[in-house]
Amino acid sequence: xxxxxxxxxxxxxxxxxxxxxxxxxxxxxxxxxxxxxxxxxxxxxxxxxxxxxxxxxxxxxxxxxxxxxxxxxxxxxxxxxxxxxxxxxxxxxxxxxxxxxxxxxxxxxxxxxxxxxxxxxxxxxxxxxxxxxxxxxxxxxxxxxxxxxxxxxxxxxxxxxxxxxxxxxxxxxxxxxxxxxxxxxxxxxxxxxxxxxxxxxxxxxxxxxxxxxxxxxxxxxxxxxxxxxxxxxxxxxxxxxxxxxxxxxxxxxxxxxxxxxxxxxxxxxxxxxxxxxxxxxxxxxxxxxxxxxxxxxxxxxxxxxxxxxxxxxxxxxxxxxxxxxxxxxxxxxxxxxxxxxxxxxxxxxxxxxxxxxxxxxxxxxxxxxxxxxxxxxxxxxxxxxxxxxxxxxxxxx
Amino acid sequence: xxxxxxxxxxxxxxxxxxxxxxxxxxxxxxxxxxxxxxxxxxxxxxxxxxxxxxxxxxxxxxxxxxxxxxxxxxxxxxxxxxxxxxxxxxxxxxxxxxxxxxxxxxxxxxxxxxxxxxxxxxxxxxxxxxxxxxxxxxxxxxxxxxxxxxxxxxxxxxxxxxxxxxxxxxxxxxxxxxxxxxxxxxxxxxxxxxxxxxxxxxxxxxxxxxxxxxxxxxxxxxxxxxxxxxxxxxxxxxxxxxxxxxxxxxxxxxxxxxxxxxxxxxxxxxxxxxxxxxxxxxxxxxxxxxxxxxxx
Numbered sequence: 001x002x003x004x005x006x007x008x009x010x011x012x013x014x015x016x017x018x019x020x021x022x023x024x025x026x027x028x029x030x031x032x033x034x035x036x037x038x039x040x041x042x043x044x045x046x047x048x049x050x051x052x053x054x055x056x057x058x059x060x061x062x063x064x065x066x067x068x069x070x071x072x073x074x075x076x077x078x079x080x081x082x083x084x085x086x087x088x089x090x091x092x093x094x095x096x097x098x099x100x101x102x103x104x105x106x107x108x109x110x111x112x113x114x115x116x117x118x119x120x121x122x123x124x125x126x127x128x129x130x131x132x133x134x135x136x137x138x139x140x141x142x143x144x145x146x147x148x149x150x151x152x153x154x155x156x157x158x159x160x161x162x163x164x165x166x167x168x169x170x171x172x173x174x175x176x177x178x179x180x181x182x183x184x185x186x187x188x189x190x191x192x193x194x195x196x197x198x199x200x201x202x203x204x205x206x207x208x209x210x211x212x213x214x215x216x217x218x219x220x221x222x223x224x225x226x227x228x229x230x231x232x233x234x235x236x237x238x239x240x241x242x243x244x245x246x247x248x249x250x251x252x253x254x255x256x257x258x259x260x261x262x263x264x265x266x267x268x269x270x271x272x273x274x275x276x277x278x279x280x281x282x283x284x285x286x287x288x289x290x291x292x293x294x295x296x297x298x299x300x301x302x303x304x305x306x307x308x309x310x311x312x313x314x315x316x317x318x319x320x321x322x323x324x325x326x327x328x329x330x331x332x333x334x335x336x337x338x339x340x341x342x343x344x345x346x347x348x349x350x351x352x353x354x355x356x357x358x359x360x361x362x363x364x365x366x367x368x369x370x371x372x373x374x375x376x377x378x379x380x381x382x383x384x385x386x387x388x389x390x391x392x393x394x395x396x397x
Numbered sequence: 398x399x400x401x402x403x404x405x406x407x408x409x410x411x412x413x414x415x416x417x418x419x420x421x422x423x424x425x426x427x428x429x430x431x432x433x434x435x436x437x438x439x440x441x442x443x444x445x446x447x448x449x450x451x452x453x454x455x456x457x458x459x460x461x462x463x464x465x466x467x468x469x470x471x472x473x474x475x476x477x478x479x480x481x482x483x484x485x486x487x488x489x490x491x492x493x494x495x496x497x498x499x500x501x502x503x504x505x506x507x508x509x510x511x512x513x514x515x516x517x518x519x520x521x522x523x524x525x526x527x528x529x530x531x532x533x534x535x536x537x538x539x540x541x542x543x544x545x546x547x548x549x550x551x552x553x554x555x556x557x558x559x560x561x562x563x564x565x566x567x568x569x570x571x572x573x574x575x576x577x578x579x580x581x582x583x584x585x586x587x588x589x590x591x592x593x594x595x596x597x598x599x600x601x602x603x604x605x606x607x608x609x610x611x612x613x614x615x616x617x618x619x620x621x622x623x624x625x626x627x628x629x630x631x632x633x634x635x636x637x638x639x640x641x642x643x644x645x646x647x648x649x650x651x652x653x654x655x656x657x658x659x660x661x662x663x664x665x666x667x668x669x670x671x672x673x674x675x676x677x678x679x680x681x682x683x684x685x686x687x688x689x690x691x692x693x
Contacts, residue, residue, distance in 0.1 A: 120587065
């Protein structure tokens with residue numbers, strides 16, 4: 001059985017790099033060898049014709065976790081979720097839930113509930129009846145159903161809309177009904193397929209936090225499928241980045257963002273500058289990389305860096321770069337000289353696109369933390385871009 | 398707002414006026430007339446030479462005599478009832494046969510679906526009369542059906558010129574009118590709704606009754622109306638396949654018109670038939686409007 005590629009452990013060296021990312025979280029059952037996963041995907045494969053939509057995927061999801069499957073459309077994330085819900089059969093491997101093999105269990109007998117991307121509300125039933133649908137199937141008594149429905153309506157703040165039909169609701173209200181309907185049965189696990197895809201930006205942000213609160217309140221394990229990296233980063237405890245049916249990296253949002261294991265992950269999550277370079281020397285804990293555009297080369301942490309002579313990529317996020325109108329000290333490392341090629345001002349950030357002498361473009365993002373700037377940077381200005389030795393990640397793939 | 402709308406209604410309005418309202422008024426006028434030994438065989442006629450007086454005399458001569466006769470004649474009442482029974486039974490049977498057909502078609506791949514749809518419509522390429530005649534060949538004592546039963550060593554059945562033959566003919570002829578609206582309703586059905594039902598704990602057969610069936614009701618009603626209404630007035634099928642026992646109102650109208658040359662009476666029967674059939678449609682529309690209101 002192949003194990004998924006896990007984020008590389010970030011070595012803690014004498015207080016220099018104890019933490020990765022800006023978020024402290026004590027919830028990490030995946031690091032606890034005694035913790036039992038709620039769901040285990042074991043070498044799961046699904047083929048459509050010759051094409052493997054899901055290719056030998058192994059994955060553990062722990063109780064109480066908010067887990068995100070992230071990837072572009074067609075990467076197999078939805079298929080993986082649908083296999084858990086029972087809508088797709090497995091071609092190989094197995095899925096267990098709380099230790100029980102789900103093979104052969106039809107969708108209506110699985111203790112998971114799904115919130116569909118299209119919401120799939122029953123158009124002939126009103127809000128109340130939609131929420132009650134799953135409870136009715138369990139043979140729950142009328143009184144209990146009414147009580148539970150009222151509880152759900154209050155939870156999603158739709159009390160006033162109980163008698164409305166789905167086509168008389170707004171997108172956001174439909175989304176809440178779909179959510180209430182899916183959690184009414186108290187599933188072991190809630191599956192959310194692009195739950196916020198149909199909402200506008202403002203509502204999406206609000207709903208993200210509501211979903212997180214709800215998950216904390218209910219203690220239910222959430223599995224979310226999304227192509228929106230921001231959505232995954234904001235909500236999830238862990239993210240699995242998928243590509244062409246495989247999981248390429250699993251980790252906390254901060255880990256996949258700050259310590260991507262490949263150019264694909266680095267580029268999929270946020271913006272990144274990639275430099276193809278050659279390793280010149282390893283001077284542990286630093287590596288010296290050679291690059292024509294950088295006068296003194298790059299001098300970065302040597303984590304996972306192969307030996308001298310190998311070709312590697314250095315990934316540096318735009319917000320970890322500095323931009324200046326003044327040349328740095330002569331012996332400074334990690335310095336690139338160039339000209340401003342384009343500027344994108346978004347209010348909270350300014351994105352400077354800098355053209356290096358060879359024609360390569362580098363993106364630098366600067367937080368607009370001041371309202372008044374002494375020497376604003378303009379088009380065609382000559383600038384120097386620099387970054388700290390620990391700002392870059394050396395990638396071999 | 399109402400202007401473009403009312404303008405758009407001109408053409409269909411004109412259409413209805415020429416092809417429905419005007420003929421309807423003609424038939425209504427006929428039904429209020431009396432039989433006469435003349436050409437055309439009814440009275441009164443408008444005497445245009447007397448001008449306004451002629452028109453007055455004409456209207457004065459119209460009466461409800463034919464309707465009174467219709468009410469007092471048990472035969473026609475029975476014919477109405479039996480027509481409604483035939484049509485009701487035929488509609489239910491067409492629904493029972495048509496629903497699984499439409500359901501199966503809607504579940505096929507798009508390519509296969511279109512072929513099946515063609516096959517449902519294909520019989521229309523042949524004359525209706527010929528198709529009904531073909532059933533004579535199938536149902537007659539030495540016909541195809543009995544030949545087939547003979548092969549299976551089952552005693553022959555005598556169906557031709559019985560009410561059963563009429564029923565078979567009705568279901569056969571009107572089945573496409575049931576299948577097509579049902580297919581349209583079922584094909585539109587969002588498959589994720591069935592997945593949602595399964596996800597919420599409903600086994601497939603329950604999902605059918607909880608999701609598929611209620612969402613196909615508009616198709617069921619459309620199909621039933623499209624079958625029931627023409628079935629009630631059907632004339633060819635009872636005439637060709639039915640015996641003297643299969644009394645249907647369409648046939649009565651034909652008899653009155655052509656055999657008895659009693660145009661006014663035939664018209665009165667036709668008007669009563671029309672009114673009978675309009676009632677369920679109006680009821681259905683009112684109920685639909687109410688349902689729409691209740692939803693708001």
